[in-house]
Amino acid sequence: MSLLTVGTVAFDTIETPYGKVDYVVGGASLYASWAATFFADNVHMISIIGEDFPDSELKALESRGATTEGIERVPGGKSFYWAGKYNDDMISRETLVTDLNVLADFDPVIPESGKQADYVLLGNLTPAVQNAVLDQLEGTPKLIVLDTMNFWIDVAREELDKVISRVDLLTINDEEARMLSGERSLVKSAKIIMESGPKYLIIKKGEHGAMLFHKDDIFYVPAMPIPEVIDPTGAGDTFAGGMLGYIASQGKVDFETIKTGIVYGSAAASYCVEDFSNDKLKSISKEDILTRVAKFKKLVEFKS
């Protein structure tokens, strides 16, 4: 069993109503791999960083079982950098700076050790890069998960459609589902999107939770109500990584396993947002996630 995460490993400067942090570590592959390694061994990270990225963060991931061989370090280069400010609603945000830096020339190369990956998570990146990763896979993955965003729907629709047709599970938010399908109804959107390739679709609704679609079945998981969301950055990647890590640990892919995976991913994400960067994820254990999974069960259970 091996799991591959592809995505940024980067620096973020984040301002929320709760404070501001400068040049903290972040990125889709970093959050996803951190979450996946709660459950899965043998997590291969595919990314690109500059000379500035702290070795200690990679060592911390390696000590959790991740392989960072697939992270290219560009001598003299600078890591991808994003700066943003969240509004009071903690949902909408303003991007202040996007410096692609080394990401501008990202041409992912999967090391031999990762080419047979059973589980693949394509984090939000240009669809051409996501397709280039799939081209290099040599095994038959049990589950390929794709994350994307509105920007790629707007500017790279053709290449995006191609990668969507090649994956098993797509995760997008509600507005993106409506953009992709041209349908207001999420139930109808889901049908249209699944006809274009993915057997499974997750529609993320931020503070309102997430929905999983598969054929005519629907599963709904709320977001864990927590007193204070400090920083939503990375929640989606943590969700996806935690989910896929759980699924990989089960060794099988079906609706029931993905449902439980989504709850595990939501539990991991609910911790992620309780502090800036991956600070909270660093302070919790697998047992903490299990405790919160039990809370999710209690949150929705009723007698009928």
Add this chain to the structure above:
Amino acid sequence: MSLLTVGTVAFDTIETPYGKVDYVVGGASLYASWAATFFADNVHMISIIGEDFPDSELKALESRGATTEGIERVPGGKSFYWAGKYNDDMISRETLVTDLNVLADFDPVIPESGKQADYVLLGNLTPAVQNAVLDQLEGTPKLIVLDTMNFWIDVAREELDKVISRVDLLTINDEEARMLSGERSLVKSAKIIMESGPKYLIIKKGEHGAMLFHKDDIFYVPAMPIPEVIDPTGAGDTFAGGMLGYIASQGKVDFETIKTGIVYGSAAASYCVEDFSNDKLKSISKEDILTRVAKFKKLVEFKS
């Protein structure tokens, strides 16, 4: 066991992306009583109507077990009338006409038969009228439910605070919870609001479902994903009426019973929005609601 609903019985003109209907029946007490009578006998309606309101609609409610003795009919008067248009998102809406008509002089009088009500639903009305209803009760209700809206928070805060302090369960939407408490976090809002009186708080989130708060416990029910919402008018009242009707049928009030009641209310509301006015509610049976309650269970169940 008896249940009292107080609220409008009225005409609506509604336009949604799916069509337009003119002068259809509506109103909080009408929707709530229709939903409550799926489960509860002995539902007393307290409202006011003009000479124009169709007798057939009252007869239909009576044939379901409702008592309309408490609906004052004003000779020569016109019933409350609301006209509105929903935007494409089916959430935001524009009010085109509000004619109070007979509602302007609504001074509710509870008939003797209703004064010992065990379950009371105060539909959205001016808080002074809601307090006037509570003043007339002679028994010891097991559960008093209050619905209100942002308008009253803005213009009648003092009178609203008074009625809030007198009820057991308050239902409001997420933005109203934030207005009432001055807190962004719903978990913190809930604590603040419950300190002002209600032991239970329901925060409605429209297409994202609803949350029940009680002490440190939280229950979350999603909205049933349906392919097409035709008309959201009356969904909140149907939800409250269905919930309270179920609770009344159980004869006890505790967190577990209210949880299940919320699912029953959500099931009723999910039918309500599938057609204009109370058209869909007229075509379904109690068994249809039970079928959807089972769907709610399936929607959130997972193995852990």
